[in-house]
Amino acid sequence: MNGPEIALEVAPELRLFVAHERRQGRTGVITDGSSTLGHVVESLGIPLTEAGQLLVDGRSVPVSHIPGPGELVEVRAVQRPQQVPGAPLRFLLDVHLGTLARRLRLLGVDAAYESKDIGDPALAALSAKEQRVLLSRDRGLLRRREIWAGAYIYSDRPEEQLRDVLGRFAPVLAPWTRCTACNGQLAQADKDSVSARLEHGTQETYDVFAQCADCGRVYWRGAHHARLEAVVADAVREFGELRNEAPTA
Known part of the structure; x- marks a missing residue:
């Protein structure tokens, strides 16, 4: 990128996604002058499923905002509990989250799970077709535009994974x-x-x-x-x- 420079602040919860040098406080980012703020956020390594409110100089903006020179951009984490509009709350888990799927089902939560690796395009398409929140530890999968909704699973421990999902989405x-x-x-x-x-x-x-x-x-x-x-x-x-x-x- 070789365009306007913006100042960027990332919420502490999201700093694990960005390069080490950008994890402490405010940092400068050179943009290309035409990409959306959503694209800029993703280019830093943050899946948009994990980005909550985006603030530019203190005002809320959509992901389609084109950053201008000198703007201060704040990327906040998703507010919890997260509201998922439009359909009954249902989940789709990728092949690596079998234990989490079984524990969600144990609690009566609708959790579809693919025990075989059907590939990212098929998982994303299934998320859209059945309007399920796609849960994954694969950041690339969560960046696919066709998914209906998604969430990154931060821990590799099933106990913590379950608490994360229940706390984030508050399913019945x-x-x-x-x-x-x-x-x-x-x-x-x-x-x-x-x-x-x-x-x-x-x-x-x-x-x-x-x-x-x-x-x-x-x-x-x-x-x-x-x-x-x-x-x-x-x-x-x-x-x-x-x-x-x-x-x-």
């Missing part, structure tokens, strides 16, 4: 109502109707079951239920209210 929680395997809806199931899917020991030990309406998987309060219950209890205590309960395997 309905624990034990979704299949953790396929995202389908669970319904109470009579023991006799699912007995063919159960091992003998399970038939002898448990009497309360739920079954996925989509894939047919059967759930009950198995040996690892206490661990899952702790995940649910922590999430409900901090982010929601327990609305429903059904058994889980």
Whole structure:
């Protein structure tokens, strides 16, 4: 770029995206005089999904604003909880976020997940087609124009990932109502109707079951239920209210 110089300040939450020399306070940026502010922000490494309000000399401007010489640009982080307009809140997770997908489903959150790498164009197209918020740690994927909405997952630890998504989007929680395997809806199931899917020991030990309406998987309060219950209890205590309960395997 070889045009007007602007002064840039990036919110502390977003500084991990920019070069080290731009992470401390205000810095000068040379623009080309024709690119939008959105393009300038992305060229610095910040996905627009993570940029909240853009201020120029203290006034809010759209991403289409063309920066002028001497302007002071402030890039703020997305305000939380983030409002996603136009559709029921639903998520789409990329191939690297399987554990997060299962935990969201455990809490009753609609979380589609691609267990195979179908490629960035297909993921972006699916986000747009189904109006799902695309969750990813791939900054390049989040820069694709065709995605409906997106969010960068900042941590590589599933516990922190879950807290990040719940805190950012505040989805309604309905624990034990979704299949953790396929995202389908669970319904109470009579023991006799699912007995063919159960091992003998399970038939002898448990009497309360739920079954996925989509894939047919059967759930009950198995040996690892206490661990899952702790995940649910922590999430409900901090982010929601327990609305429903059904058994889980």
